[in-house]
Amino acid sequence: MTLKIGWIGCGIHASQMLLPQLVRHDVQLTALCDIDGNRLAAAGRQFGVTHLTNDAQELIRRTDIDAVGMAVGPDQHLMFGKMALERGLPVFMEKPPSGSAAGARELLAASEKAGKPLLVGFMKRYSAGNKIASNILRSGRFGDVHGLTGYYMTAPGYFAGNVDYTGFFLHHCVHHMDLVSFLVSPVTKLTARKVEKGRGILLFHVHFDFECGAIGTIAMGTGQSRGAPVERIEIMGDHQRLEVDNVIEVRWNRNPPFKIDDPAAALADGEDTLSWKPNFTAAANEDPKGYHSLLADVVPALAGAQTSAPTIRDGVVAMERLEKLRHELAL
Template structure:
């Protein structure tokens, strides 16, 4: 069954990353909305929408819609998703779902009241390397996750003499507030922060954490690396097991190999030596290694009322709660260092 989707927000991210995945997953873009008339018209033409709106309220009132998707700002995410739910429409929200935990909780309450799902755009769960790692862990032979480390950097943000990292927290750091507990298999229990700022807008933070299941780890995030280089790496440790993910696509699974140098019969043991994988970008295959296509596949399942592994607004509430704590501690640490 093809689902008719109304979409709010036709910027570059939505039109280049999200909308192309709809048709791949039996979803039809029926109507679009943006304050920028040219962007809305471009999306209508490119994806064959039947209607264009400038007011999101008119968009969600469009007849025949099965669900609403949106990629706008956090305040409008909250307001428009609640309005859509009140009309009985399930929702896809790009992250962050709201500006704060309270806003995310309001969406979650509306989702429960309407008995309709709200899917949040935590696509890093679906990035190829992260997906493979999670499948290895959940298969069982990896054993419990004991430790994790992750680095997820971004470029400098310039704020003149008054640096404000709110957007960086909301649009960048929120990903790892969801991804790392998901990989660990349990929410954060507690964490500590170290942060430094060598000039306005150029910040580095280290977060060490413990999860409710006993896993421990650390996350490095900041605005001091070029986005033109790979800036993401994750290590997941078990007992004599280790998974390393680089740039979301290259993955190695280390196990417990024997020493090779003094063994004249040394070979490669299927159950012990390292497994590795990297994609073949020369293959004529339409693969989305960042994870948007797989995320929208699971969103479509949820919209249709079928079982789905898609991250929901309740995952969004958890991530926003962690993000609020993290941001408050980073800002406190930076204020202390500026004194």
């Protein structure tokens, strides 16, 4: 049965990233909500929706929807998420689920009380390169993870002259507060150090101890151009290494023999490096960022199926880590 969804928030991110991928699945966008009339009308034309409102409560009260989706601000996620759950509707929301860990815990309690799922948009788990890496790790062919290193950067322009790092942490850093455990294991300890070279120009290293015994470091900051690749993950094992660059290039370095003096040198299965990158000249929309793959798990979960979609419980863990990180950095 086609899932009927009411959607709150029709900004650029929703209209260009989330909703185009959502409607590729077995859903019907029944109603849209946004406080900006021009954005709302444009989204209505784009997705063929005629039920338009600037009142989120009105949308949530509708009797012709099966679920609510939203991509608005952290405070609105908390407010509207609780409203929808109290009405008995399952919810999908973009990250962060709230502006605080306490708010995320409120949403978890509301989800458990309603007996309805609240799914969170941690699409980094589904980004093409990260998905390939996680499948290799879970296959048993990689062995134990010894360590994780990487970086995840953005630019000073993110702040538009107002140096408040809250948005940077909530909308950017929160991704890797979730991703590191998805790739490795639960975090047992988190510490961090920073350097701040100017207004809004911040670099910090966050260090993780993992339950499995691995260690990790992610460099994050605001001093790199958004026009250049700003994301990399490297996972170290015993004579093996997984590298994911820019979420679209994967290398699995294994344990090849030296080849220079071998007249029979070739590329051997099980020894030499495997690599992958998407073919962007193909007509197919691969969506390497991961929204389509995320929503492939979210849609059936909203209908009651058990899937791997990230839940508000994952959101609570990520938000608690994020607050620990900010405390470590005194930001």
